[in-house]
Amino acid sequence: MAKEATLTWFAAARFSRLIDADMPGEIAAEPAGCARERHAEREIMLALAGEPGFVLAGKCFAALPGTVFFIDRWQAHQLDYPVGTEPCCHLWIHLHDRELLAGEIAVLADGGRQSHGIARLPAELLTVLNRRWEQAAGIAPEKRREVYAGMVRLLCDELDLLRLAPGAVDAPGELSAAVAHYIAVHYGRRASLAELEKFTGYNRYHLMRVFKRDKGVTIGEYINQVRRGATAKAVAQGLRQKEIAMQLGFGSVAAFWLWQERDRRRRQARTVPECRRERSGYLEA
Secondary structure (H helix, E strand, O other), X not given: OOOOOOOOOOOHHHOOEEEOOOOOOXXXXXXXXXXXXXXXXXXXXXXXXXXXXXXXXXXXXXXXXXXXXXXXXXXXXXXXXXXXXXXXXXXXXXXXXXXXXXXXXEEOOOOXXXXXXXXXXXXXXXXXXXXXXXXXXOOOHHHHHHHHHHHHHXXXXXXXXHHHOOOOOOOOOHHHHHHHHHHHHHOOOOOOHHHHHHHHXXXXXXXXXXXXXXXXXXXXXXXXXXXXXXXXXXXXXXOOHHHHHHHHOOOOHHHHHHHHHHHHHHHHHHOOOOEEEEXXXXXXX
């Protein structure tokens, strides 16, 4: 876990501020330059250190140590950390379709950002958390907090066990799995080779070779797969192109459109049967 964290163990009693989209905001002004994202995956954010503002459902809250944010599917919330965010450390829990992932993000005093690894938690815990989340919907806020508190206790028990008995980082496939998880939870954002080098501590050539060996696709193609899936879900939900582009890490709608067109052409090219590529293009073999 991150050195910036204020906790040496994950004691559930330390997380007593449980916040969801139904709570009234606490801070009048949201962080300057704050963008938003919405996606199909639920997230839980545990504030470990620092006191920055955090935006959820159009309201701004103080992310004090001991605060837990419950972000439901398609709820608008803060995208990344705007320039000027005060130093902080947050643990993000990502409830994806088949995987429960946990990763720490620290914002440093110089404005830099560090990701401290991504761990995969048991699939059975994912099932329990989703079931309890569904049970919490529609009940009175006070009772809902009790359900949330139970979810936090389960998470803290598992996270503490992970701290006491960490998995082998160099086990076969673990490096590639960590890179794949990083790409998935960021929807392809901040996933340049330079960023992946910082995240893993390995040089890009080793990463590219090992990832292709373990996953059967290049890092770039995996990023495209993740973006493709996120785009399909977002379009089905009616999200605007600008919002989708920002979430996927594109600087503009035009760049997003260009990526879509290039991705479409690449996939079409792979479907041409019995063909071989030559300098002049595709020719029938």
